[in-house]
Amino acid sequence: MKRTTLTLPLLLVAALAAVVCARVSGAGGEPQRRRATTQRRAAPAQRPRVDYTRFSHATAAHRKDSCASCHKNPSDNWAQVRDASSSFPDITDYPEHDSCLSCHRQQFFRGARPAICAVCHSVVSPRNGARFPFANPADAFARSEKGKAEASEFSINFPHDIHQDVMARADAPDGAGVRFVRAAFKQETPKPSKPNSCSVCHVTYFKPAPPSAAPSPTPALPAGLLKTTPTGHDSCFNCHWQDGGEKPLSNDCAGCHKPLPNNSTRPEPKGKDADAQFAAREGFTDPFVVRKLLRRDSVIFAHDEERHREIDCATCHTRIPSLNTLDETTLKVPILSCGAGTSCHVGAKPKKILNEEVDKKLADPSFQCTKCHFNLGREKPPKSHLDATGK
Amino acid sequence: MRAGRRTLLLWAALLSSTLLASAARAQGPPVAACQPTPTPVVVKPDANAAATNDAGGIRVFLYDAEKKPLARKRFYLLRRSAFSAGLDWASMPKRADFLQGASPQLREWLARHDCDSLYCPEFEAEFPEAVKTVPEFKRAYDDGLRKYRSEKLALKWLTVNFPLKNVRTEYYKRKKAWLDRAEQQAGAVVSFMTDDKGRAIFTGFQRGDYYISNLFPFDEGGPVWDCKVMTLPPNPRQLWAVSYVLSNSRQ
Numbered sequence: 001m002k003r004t005t006l007t008l009p010l011l012l013v014a015a016l017a018a019v020v021c022a023r024v025s026g027a028g029g030e031p032q033r034r035r036a037t038t039q040r041r042a043a044p045a046q047r048p049r050v051d052y053t054r055f056s057h058a059t060a061a062h063r064k065d066s067c068a069s070c071h072k073n074p075s076d077n078w079a080q081v082r083d084a085s086s087s088f089p090d091i092t093d094y095p096e097h098d099s100c101l102s103c104h105r106q107q108f109f110r111g112a113r114p115a116i117c118a119v120c121h122s123v124v125s126p127r128n129g130a131r132f133p134f135a136n137p138a139d140a141f142a143r144s145e146k147g148k149a150e151a152s153e154f155s156i157n158f159p160h161d162i163h164q165d166v167m168a169r170a171d172a173p174d175g176a177g178v179r180f181v182r183a184a185f186k187q188e189t190p191k192p193s194k195p196n197s198c199s200v201c202h203v204t205y206f207k208p209a210p211p212s213a214a215p216s217p218t219p220a221l222p223a224g225l226l227k228t229t230p231t232g233h234d235s236c237f238n239c240h241w242q243d244g245g246e247k248p249l250s251n252d253c254a255g256c257h258k259p260l261p262n263n264s265t266r267p268e269p270k271g272k273d274a275d276a277q278f279a280a281r282e283g284f285t286d287p288f289v290v291r292k293l294l295r296r297d298s299v300i301f302a303h304d305e306e307r308h309r310e311i312d313c314a315t316c317h318t319r320i321p322s323l324n325t326l327d328e329t330t331l332k333v334p335i336l337s338c339g340a341g342t343s344c345h346v347g348a349k350p351k352k353i354l355n356e357e358v359d360k361k362l363a364d365p366s367f368q369c370t371k372c373h374f375n376l377g378r379e380k381p382p383k384s385h386l387d388a389t390g391k
Numbered sequence: 392m393r394a395g396r397r398t399l400l401l402w403a404a405l406l407s408s409t410l411l412a413s414a415a416r417a418q419g420p421p422v423a424a425c426q427p428t429p430t431p432v433v434v435k436p437d438a439n440a441a442a443t444n445d446a447g448g449i450r451v452f453l454y455d456a457e458k459k460p461l462a463r464k465r466f467y468l469l470r471r472s473a474f475s476a477g478l479d480w481a482s483m484p485k486r487a488d489f490l491q492g493a494s495p496q497l498r499e500w501l502a503r504h505d506c507d508s509l510y511c512p513e514f515e516a517e518f519p520e521a522v523k524t525v526p527e528f529k530r531a532y533d534d535g536l537r538k539y540r541s542e543k544l545a546l547k548w549l550t551v552n553f554p555l556k557n558v559r560t561e562y563y564k565r566k567k568a569w570l571d572r573a574e575q576q577a578g579a580v581v582s583f584m585t586d587d588k589g590r591a592i593f594t595g596f597q598r599g600d601y602y603i604s605n606l607f608p609f610d611e612g613g614p615v616w617d618c619k620v621m622t623l624p625p626n627p628r629q630l631w632a633v634s635y636v637l638s639n640s641r642q
Contacts, residue, residue: 200512312588313586321583336592
């Protein structure tokens with residue numbers, strides 16, 4: 001559509017490319033920051049040369065406008081990016097040229113291959129509109145080169161308490177008081193066991209069978225280790241859609257996407273109980289799942305274990321009303337849920353595994369706790385473990 | 392749990408809320424009593440720990456008068472008794488007040504369920520039927536179909552196009568606003584949800600006196616519990632298990 005308006009000047013500029021040699025830094029906006037996951041370059045002493053191939057939301061001029069002034073919702077291609085059964089109006093493409101041109105006319109028409117095009121385009125040409133995959137849908141993006149190299153500048157604000165209450169039934173007949181709305185998600189595991197509630201947004205993740213039948217070099221982790229979390233708008237826009245839904249409306253991106261502090265990007269978890277090599281060795285390839293795995297304190301814990309499956313989510317996840325996706329510490333599962341009271345793994349008489357391991361560790365610091373941990377089992381038992389066992 | 396160790400049973404105490412009956416409550420919801428049966432879970436007699444200002448922990452089991460667990464219910468751990476915090480009971484919203492403009496079919500349909508908002512998940516299963524029989528849902532569906540040109544989306548996003556916003560969430564929103572205020576007045580430390588067996592654990596809070604209450608009746612005309620929990624264990628790091636039978640005051 002915009003080709004007519006753009007192609008002509010571009011060709012003109014290309015012809016006059018030789019003339020354009022002076023690099024006027026800073027023109028058309030503030031310096032742009034890299035948003036690559038790697039460390040940021042130290043600030044140069046002099047005015048930095050602007051890298052127009054990198055876009056950053058932290059740039060002051062970009063912060064002035066509303067999110068929707070650049071991001072069009074829905075994108076023109078929303079119906080093409082997902083198959084018909086799962087598609088819905090969504091933001092599935094880059095902002096269009098208009099949103100840049102009012103400030104970046106100069107960068108757009110500089111040289112035969114203006115640097116700025118590379119923010120969105122894989123091929124820089126006045127005739128070719130080929131673009132990198134956009135960050136949404138997240139699955140495809142995460143697998144792309146660009147997706148692997150870059151991290152989001154935002155974190156998601158999803159208040160569990162509000163959603164839990166708004167969907168609560170006043171008097172749950174069967175203990176199924178809390179539920180979340182149905183959301184299509186990668187791997188649906190029909191599980192007739194408990195009437196479950198939270199499973200609408202969180203399902204058990206089973207990693208795909210390895211391509212070869214080669215036996216794993218390490219004893220395999222139990223299957224059904226992790227629970228998924230939403231990776232896109234399908235779990236939100238059925239209530240927050242702009243023409244009549246609940247606030248924040250879908251075009252109020254910032255209602256859900258909160259800029260990370262200090263212009264940083266979402267940190268790639270370094271790994272606590274397991275590291276990236278561990279994840280690879282165990283055959284976890286889905287980047288979202290790997291991220292979850294690396295965030296864990298207890299990598300061995302399997303949701304799908306026979307007895308765990310029978311326990312209510314709220315028994316272990318004791319703080320659902322105060323879960324805050326913006327604060328990781330609220331996502332912790334306290335060690336006490338592993339047994340105090342129901343005494344599965346914590347208890348002095350008969351001696352349960354936590355007490356046993358803590359005793360061994362205190363007697364012999366080189367002892368490694370392996371029941372629930374991989375790497376962390378080598379460290380000193382934390383205060384939470386000592387408290388729970390009365391040490 | 393070992394015998395010979397200090398018994399901790401007495402440290403969690405009951406303050407029967409019937410004592411709180413007072414004129415101030417006149418137009419408020421019925422108060423219900425609590426019957427605690429404490430059982431210590433992890434016992435850690437540690438003389439010097441008593442001096443530390445460590446955070447404490449408590450585990451509660453909550454049952455109704457029929458001894459059925461109060462499963463997946465929202466409660467609050469409060470600094471003050473709910474009934475002496477001066478809550479404005481008269482301004483508690485009532486569901487019926489948010490039905491202005493609703494068709495008789497919609498009223499009838501909502502009455503069959505007991506939900507705070509239209510987002511009750513069990514509604515979803517009934518939407519395909521509701522768009523045929525309830526005029527408001529039919530309108531929302533037709534609107535959606537016109538906008539999204541997909542029957543599936545028109546159904547999935549039905550509530551987006553639902554014409555009566557009042558009915559959709561207004562009751563929930565007013566209730567939340569009331570609860571936010573009440574939480575503040577009663578000094579809520581944390582809000583928690585029981586699990587399917589009526590259990591909940593709290594950890595990491597200052598020791599002292601607390602109250603447990605639902606603040607807002609679970610169903611219209613239902614009771615508000617006001618249970619005093621005293622957590623003064625010799626070792627504040629102790630975890631307690633306390634069962635509360637929450638009587639039903641209406642009987």
